[in-house]
Amino acid sequence: MSIIQRSQQWGTFARIWHLYDAKWQDPYLSAERIKMYLMGLYKPIYHPLNDCGDHVVVINSYDIALRGDEWRRRAYFHHTGYHGGASWTMAWEVHKKNPTMIMNKAVYKSMKGNLQRRYSMQRLHIFKDENVPENIMQNISNQIKQLRPVPLRLDEIPPQEVAEFPKLVKYPENYIAQ
Amino acid sequence: MVFQSLMLLARNKGPDEFWRKRKIFRIAAHFIGRRRNCYSIAIRNVHRALVYSSKGRALKKADMRALWETRLHAASEEHGISRYILHEGLMRSNILLNRKTLMDLAVWEPRTFKALSIIALARTKQDGLNSVQHLDMPDGIITRGMLK
Structure with missing residues (x-):
């Protein structure tokens, strides 16, 4: 085997480390994308028996975004194994205890x-x-594309830019915005 | 065998018991325990094993097809198109390659596969498919539609 083929082989089967920024991303939809990299499903050499999965580093899991009021609605089930040992914990509560757990479970x-x-x-x-x-x-050595761009909040925009933004309507002085 | 009367046909028991059973034991040779040594148990398991192998022949084809599709999905996503666009574009360009061949090209001849995926994208763009509207037309592709 020549040195070129040897390095080609090494390059094909080497484990790659990917970075994923979970800020403002849906963990359940992100999981589908992260899974592709963890299992090596994004490589043309994929086979269930060949060890071609990569590492994925997920950052900012504290800032994940759940849809609608899922923070209050989605329950995580746990059972201790004893009688009456079932418990249901709401997503916001789980996230408060461990900010990585929802992403991990997803x-x-x-x-x-x-x-x-x-x-x-x-x-x-x-x-x-x-x-x-x-x-x-x-x-x-690689960054996984986010599912959707992180929106810019109004309070993050510099006040000067907000003041200079062209106004469509000029409200009267005594107008009270609801 | 020639039977001179129906009577003789009815009396004929077929091949010798030893050879009849030996055929079954030969198939059961790799089983474990009494399943390979006792005829009445062996025959049951041989029947079951033969049913499995018949079904397995169809399942093997389905499994391979699923694997090719998984790999083609990965390979075409690498070049920014979906597997359906790849198939559609190649079919419209009259490049009739099956899944296995395309997968082999993707693994062993990545540059050839890249060229094929570019052709598929250009053809679907030219035909105005909705799902490729957001993609750019690849450079350096000359199609019959452009020549006129």
Whole structure:
């Protein structure tokens, strides 16, 4: 095997580390995309028996966005195994306790329940903010595209730009906005 | 075998018991325990195994097809088009390659596959398919529609 083919082989089967910024992203839809990278489904050499899954580092999991009023509606079930040990925790409560848990569970549930799932999950690294350890950060070589752009909030726009924005309607002095 | 009367046909028991059973035991040779040594158990398991293998022949084809489609999805997404656009574009360009061939090209001849995906995109763009409206027309593709 020539040195070119050897490096080609290495390049094809090397594990890649991807970065995903979960800020303002739906965790359940993001999970479908992250899953593709964790299982290696985005590679043309994919095979269920070949070990071609990559690492994914998810940052800003604290800032995920659930749809509608799902923070209050979505319940996470847990059972201790004892009688009366069932408990249902609302999404906002789970997120308050552990900001990485909703993302973690979303990715776990997006994958089919087989022997490979636990090993794929070991390649997922979730962080609640942008503080990622240096030894992980130095591996990263690719960024996964976000599902949708993060919208700019009005209070993040500089006040001068807001003041200079052309006005369509000039309200009278004594007008009270509701 | 020639039977001179119906009577003789009825009396004929077929091949010798030993050879009849041996055929079954040969098939059951790799089973474990009594399933390979006791005839009445072996025959049941041989029947079951043969049914599995018949069904398996169809399942194997379906599994391979699913694998090709998964890989083609990955390969065409790499070049920014969906698998359906790839198939549609190639069919419209009269490039009649099946899933297996396309997958082989994607794995072993990535540049050839890239050229094919560009052709597929250009053809679908030229035919005005809605799902490729947001994509740019690739450069360096000359089609019959352009020549006129």
